[in-house]
Amino acid sequence: SGPTVTSVTLPANAVYPQSATLDFVVHFNELVALIDAGNINQAPRLVLDVGGVTKYATYLTGSGTTDVTFRYIVGAGENDTNGMSITPTIDLNSGTIQDSLHNNATLTFTPANLAGVQIDTLAPTDPTNVNDAISYNSLTLSPNVSFTASSDTSGVARYEYAIGTSSGGTQVKPWTNINLATSFQATDLSLTNGTTYYASVRAIDMAGNTS
Numbered sequence: 001s002g003p004t005v006t007s008v009t010l011p012a013n014a015v016y017p018q019s020a021t022l023d024f025v026v027h028f029n030e031l032v033a034l035i036d037a038g039n040i041n042q043a044p045r046l047v048l049d050v051g052g053v054t055k056y057a058t059y060l061t062g063s064g065t066t067d068v069t070f071r072y073i074v075g076a077g078e079n080d081t082n083g084m085s086i087t088p089t090i091d092l093n094s095g096t097i098q099d100s101l102h103n104n105a106t107l108t109f110t111p112a113n114l115a116g117v118q119i120d121t122l123a124p125t126d127p128t129n130v131n132d133a134i135s136y137n138s139l140t141l142s143p144n145v146s147f148t149a150s151s152d153t154s155g156v157a158r159y160e161y162a163i164g165t166s167s168g169g170t171q172v173k174p175w176t177n178i179n180l181a182t183s184f185q186a187t188d189l190s191l192t193n194g195t196t197y198y199a200s201v202r203a204i205d206m207a208g209n210t211s
Contacts, residue, residue: 002103003028005090013116015081015154015206020074022117024057026090027067032105034063036095044095046070047087050119051080056091068097074119081154083115124152124203124211127159127182139193142186149182150203150211156180157208162200163189169198 009025016022024046036042043059055072062068090097090107097105127147142163150156161184163173172191178184191197203211 003030003032003097003099003105005029005106005109008109008112010112010114011117015118015120016074017207017209018074018076018078018121020207022057022072022074023060024070024072024086025062025067026070026109028105029066030099031064031066032068032097032099034059034068034095034097036093039094042094044090044092044097046072047089047091048072049085049087050078051084053078059095074121076121078119078121079153080119083118085114086112088112118154118206120152120154120205120207120209122153123209124150124156124205126150126211127201127203130199130201139191140187140189142184142189142197142199144183144185145199145201146183147201152203152205152209154206156203157206158204160202160204161186164198164200165195167198168200170200172197175202 005026006029007027011022011024034044040058045059046057048055048057057070057072060069060071088109088111092107127150129148131146158180159178160175161178162170162175163186164171172189173186
């Protein structure tokens, strides 16, 4: 009989941004050779569903071993916050998977749960209503700055603020994490009397996309 799949190692549960690489390692019970492995358009592959759209994890490496790796690279505009899914059968495409005696491999494997493997290529909306147009009489503290929260496909992971001498600048205070708070007061500053300073706020989502 031919080779069989013993297990599949999946990408870690996470929210992945554009250009992220997701590797799937298919483990066989004996050495296998992939015919047409050198031609990406003909080599065996795994069939994925990403946000209702068919995508492929294409052959990367492993022909001649028991562990064959297929890779999917997240493309622009792809999103799936419910978790992608995988067809539990290797698609031969135009290739073959065989052992040293040319027995064909069994292509099916146990269905994999990819609910925790999510895709988010969209940036959060900008925080709005940043309330920083305030006169203040301290050279070491900022006024209390508040803003309206962002919205995002996969959820906001944290907010960061910076203070500079120009809009969006970081000359006085570099980008600083405030978790999910929607207000802040910067401390330990070294300000100059009569100078205008600007507070900026940005959101970072679960995939690392920045507003």
